[in-house]
Amino acid sequence: MSLLSFENLSIALPTGADRPLAVENVSFTLDAGEILCIVGESGSGKSMSANALMGLLPEGVTPASGRILFEDRNLLDLSEREMMSLRGREISMIFQEPLSALNPLMRIGDQIVEVFETHGRLTPPERRKRALELMHEVGLPDPDATIRAYPFQLSGGQRQRVVIAMALALEPKVLVADEPTTALDVTTQAQILALIDTLRRERGMAVLFITHDFSVVADIADRVIVMQSGEVVEAGTADKVLLDPTHAYTRALLDAIPRLSFHDSVPHDDEAAPILRVQDLSMTFRTRTSGIFAKPRVVKAVQNASFQLQKGETIGIVGESGSGKSTLGRCLVRLLTPQNGTVEIGGKDIAKINGDALHQHRRRIQMIFQDPYSSLNPRARIGTILTEGLIAYGSDKKAARTRAQELLTLVGLDPSAMTRFPHEFSGGQRQRVGIARALALDPEVIIADEAVSALDVSIQAQVLDLLAELKERLDLSMIFITHDLRVAAQVCDRIIVMQRGEMVEFGPCAQVLGDPQTAYTRSLLDAIPGKAHERALAAQREATP
Amino acid sequence: MFGFIAARLVTAVFILLGIVVLNFILIHAAPGDPAAVMAGEAGAADEKFLADLRTQFGLDQPFTVQLWNYVSGVIQLDLGFSYRQQMPVAQLIWDRLPATLLLTSTAFVISIVIGVIAGVLAAQMQGTWWDTVISTVALLFYATPLFWVALMASLVFSVFLGWLPGFGYETIGANYTGLARVLDIGTHLILPASTLGLFFTAIYMRMTRASMLEVSRLDFVKTARAKGLRSSVIQRRHILRNALLPVITLAGLQAGQIVGGAVLTETVFAWPGIGRLMFEAINQRDYNVILGVFFISAAMVLLFNLITDLLYGVVDPRIRLTS
Numbered sequence: 022m023s024l025l026s027f028e029n030l031s032i033a034l035p036t037g038a039d040r041p042l043a044v045e046n047v048s049f050t051l052d053a054g055e056i057l058c059i060v061g062e063s064g065s066g067k068s069m070s071a072n073a074l075m076g077l078l079p080e081g082v083t084p085a086s087g088r089i090l091f092e093d094r095n096l097l098d099l100s101e102r103e104m105m106s107l108r109g110r111e112i113s114m115i116f117q118e119p120l121s122a123l124n125p126l127m128r129i130g131d132q133i134v135e136v137f138e139t140h141g142r143l144t145p146p147e148r149r150k151r152a153l154e155l156m157h158e159v160g161l162p163d164p165d166a167t168i169r170a171y172p173f174q175l176s177g178g179q180r181q182r183v184v185i186a187m188a189l190a191l192e193p194k195v196l197v198a199d200e201p202t203t204a205l206d207v208t209t210q211a212q213i214l215a216l217i218d219t220l221r222r223e224r225g226m227a228v229l230f231i232t233h234d235f236s237v238v239a240d241i242a243d244r245v246i247v248m249q250s251g252e253v254v255e256a257g258t259a260d261k262v263l264l265d266p267t268h269a270y271t272r273a274l275l276d277a278i279p280r281l282s283f284h285d286s287v288p289h290d291d292e293a294a295p296i297l298r299v300q301d302l303s304m305t306f307r308t309r310t311s312g313i314f315a316k317p318r319v320v321k322a323v324q325n326a327s328f329q330l331q332k333g334e335t336i337g338i339v340g341e342s343g344s345g346k347s348t349l350g351r352c353l354v355r356l357l358t359p360q361n362g363t364v365e366i367g368g369k370d371i372a373k374i375n376g377d378a379l380h381q382h383r384r385r386i387q388m389i390f391q392d393p394y395s396s397l398n399p400r401a402r403i404g405t406i407l408t409e410g411l412i413a414y415g416s417d418k419k420a421a422r423t424r425a426q427e428l429l430t431l432v433g434l435d436p437s438a439m440t441r442f443p444h445e446f447s448g449g450q451r452q453r454v455g456i457a458r459a460l461a462l463d464p465e466v467i468i469a470d471e472a473v474s475a476l477d478v479s480i481q482a483q484v485l486d487l488l489a490e491l492k493e494r495l496d497l498s499m500i501f502i503t504h505d506l507r508v509a510a511q512v513c514d515r516i517i518v519m520q521r522g523e524m525v526e527f528g529p530c531a532q533v534l535g536d537p538q539t540a541y542t543r544s545l546l547d548a549i550p551g552k553a554h555e556r557a558l559a560a561q562r563e564a565t566p
Numbered sequence: 567m568f569g570f571i572a573a574r575l576v577t578a579v580f581i582l583l584g585i586v587v588l589n590f591i592l593i594h595a596a597p598g599d600p601a602a603v604m605a606g607e608a609g610a611a612d613e614k615f616l617a618d619l620r621t622q623f624g625l626d627q628p629f630t631v632q633l634w635n636y637v638s639g640v641i642q643l644d645l646g647f648s649y650r651q652q653m654p655v656a657q658l659i660w661d662r663l664p665a666t667l668l669l670t671s672t673a674f675v676i677s678i679v680i681g682v683i684a685g686v687l688a689a690q691m692q693g694t695w696w697d698t699v700i701s702t703v704a705l706l707f708y709a710t711p712l713f714w715v716a717l718m719a720s721l722v723f724s725v726f727l728g729w730l731p732g733f734g735y736e737t738i739g740a741n742y743t744g745l746a747r748v749l750d751i752g753t754h755l756i757l758p759a760s761t762l763g764l765f766f767t768a769i770y771m772r773m774t775r776a777s778m779l780e781v782s783r784l785d786f787v788k789t790a791r792a793k794g795l796r797s798s799v800i801q802r803r804h805i806l807r808n809a810l811l812p813v814i815t816l817a818g819l820q821a822g823q824i825v826g827g828a829v830l831t832e833t834v835f836a837w838p839g840i841g842r843l844m845f846e847a848i849n850q851r852d853y854n855v856i857l858g859v860f861f862i863s864a865a866m867v868l869l870f871n872l873i874t875d876l877l878y879g880v881v882d883p884r885i886r887l888t889s
Binding site for chain 1: 784785788789792794795796799803804807881883887
């Protein structure tokens with residue numbers, strides 16, 4: 022008898038949703054000490070299944086049929102009170118966003134202690150002691166100080182450790198992890214995955230791990246189920262599903278993962294005049310927190326960055342969050358004014374110019390943003406979004422509209438999209454609109470800031486293909502900012518590695534990623550999940566002629 | 567923290583001076599001649615008498631000299647002399663200020679306490695019949711003109727039912743002392759304070775309700791549920807505390823407005839505060855009194871804003887610990 026089993030579970034969506042059932046006839050089992058991964062893209066029903074297990078389905082969403090058996094009890098039959106005593110004690114959950122998963126106004130220690138208090142365990146001093154032990158166990162630095170800290174004082178990875186500590190407090194039998202590493206840097210992700218793996222081995226805990234990332238699956242899963250549009254399309258052991266998938270959707274998802282393999286970049290003529298020349302660029306943030314005598318906080322976001330971008334070239338900027346890569350990008354498009362250094366585009370330094378002079382040059386360098394949801398004005402039609410820039414630069418309305426329609430065709434959307442609003446499009450389509458907007462002014466340089474990070478892998482692959490195609494067709498020069506080394510390997514000719522505001526490594530893609538010179542770059546490469554799987558895959562390819 | 571308060575106080579002094587100058591200019595740009603009003607009341611409106619009055623009160627001097635005299639007086643806390651009441655303005659305001667502070671602070675507490683409780687209830691019963699009732703009643707008080715609510719309250723509870731006194735600060739001629747006096751003032755306070763307070767309740771109710779609903783959708787609330795916490799604990803400990811942050815901001819801004827509302831309430835209920843003093847001063851073109859009341863209410867708004875900022879630091883560690 023399995024510890025946990027889903028038997029033909031169906032979950033109904035409220036009327037008016039895009040489909041009647043969020044989850045349809047899902048069955049699987051989970052044993053003690055096992056990690057089962059549920060893989061799927063947005064809307065596949067994987068999170069809904071987890072929420073149903075916790076009894077935390079959103080309002081209006083209800084289980085329609087089937088059973089969830091936990092130690093022979095059907096959880097769907099339990100009252101809210103019974104579920105409450107089960108949550109946190111027998112079944113715990115950790116979430117995707119460590120930044121928002123903790124109450125910002127409560128101390129870390131109090132939030133952990135609350136778990137014991139709620140379930141009436143231990144005396145107050147014992148609770149505190151146990152909280153310290155847990156914090157130590159999940160690898161939080163200096164537990165004695167951290168127990169008094171507030172969430173905002175910790176990094177993303179540390180916060181996720183706190184959430185894990187809370188989830189483990191009462192030694193639950195099942196841990197549900199809903200995309201627990203998606204919002205984290207690769208190095209932090211590797212640490213959290215290792216922690217989850219250690220905990221299940223030491224405690225014999227069963228883990229239901231939900232993710233969209235097959236590389237993560239390859240690293241930790243014992244068994245895998247793949248979900249698409251609410252249904253299980255494939256299930257099996259990790260090796261079987263990853264190396265010998267039977268369903269077309271699984272294959273498509275596996276194929277969409279960018280591989281850490283680099284193309285031989287076209288050698289660029291360094292003698293030719295570069296299209297963008299950045300020299301000694303520095304950006305320091307000083308935040309005056311309060312008081313006239315208080316010392317301002319100084320963050321050196323970018324220090325002495327220098328590089329040249331040749332026409333038709335793509336330079337990748339990689340690094341962890343806080344490494345200064347986005348600040349550098351923002352300085353290049355002059356959303357920020359750098360303190361020092363020059364940004365020459367076509368021989369003209371735009372680092373310090375303002376007003377009209379800046380307006381003249383803005384169109385030469387354009388940006389694609391990370392979040393396709395918040396980077397488009399929700400109250401503006403696509404036509405307005407695309408023509409706004411053109412009209413601001415003196416184009417007449419009719420010509421601007423014609424150009425906007427051409428751009429939509431160019432990025433693979435129907436020109437009829439002009440009259441629609443951003444919310445009518447999917448994430449991938451919105452990012453296409455974002456690309457069309459960046460291209461509208463015929464810029465000489467495009468800055469893509471994590472342009473595919475918020476997208477599902479299959480959509481990500483499509484957008485990357487589009488960018489590659491546009492680059493070829495329009496001879497675009499691009500700065501590609503990303504935290505994902507595999508994506509960088511796929512699209513970049515040269516790569517800049519940034520750490521704490523400094524360029525620690527810069528060179529051709531194959532050299533930086535193939536033969537890294539600094540420990541930092543090596544640590545980034547080591548942290549990439551799914552490398553063992555890639556090797557297995559390569560071996561499999563060699564074996565089959 | 568000390569540096570923060572010092573910096574804010576220094577800024578506040580400059581803002582106050584700016585307000586004093588601006589008010590002085592605005593009042594003198596408005597039509598109406600105080601000398602003519604005084605002469606009219608004295609029953610002698612010939613040119614000589616007017617000129618004498620102007621000389622007596624410095625109204626014949628150039629505008630800039632008048633401005634300078636006034637501002638340098640204010641710096642020494644001399645708010646000028648009331649022509650009408652024949653008293654220093656500072657003295658007049660000082661006598662009336664306690665009554666106004668009592669009224670506005672009681673109304674303020676009423677509006678926040680009732681507003682927040684109603685907002686929490688409405689959020690918990692979102693979409694139900696109760697939610698609609700609470701919202702409608704609160705908005706009714708907000709949408710109805712304050713003076714009308716005041717008049718009706720006075721009519722119903724004082725004139726018809728005779729439950730509560732309908733005007734004044736205390737029973738004239740009763741000469742109560744000690745606890746009896748406190749109770750007397752308290753019963754006089756009920757009608758004006760509730761009228762003024764209920765008017766502002768709707769704002770806090772709406773804000774609390776919206777804020778509660780917004781916070782309840784945040785991830786940490788889901789974390790709390792996943793820990794197995796009871797709904798009442800989640801509401802109180804996790805949702806309400808976070809939801810109160812925007813309510814505090816609003817309260818800081820409203821604290822200034824409530825002084826404005828006090829003008830109407832004090833007039834209707836004959837409450838001897840600075841609101842009624844201002845109403846009378848405007849009717850009588852008593853410039854110095856008007857300016858003095860403006861000055862005091864501006865100082866109160868600045869003070870409330872400072873308190874709000876400090877309170878924010880107490881409630882939100884992100885503000886307290888980064889400063």
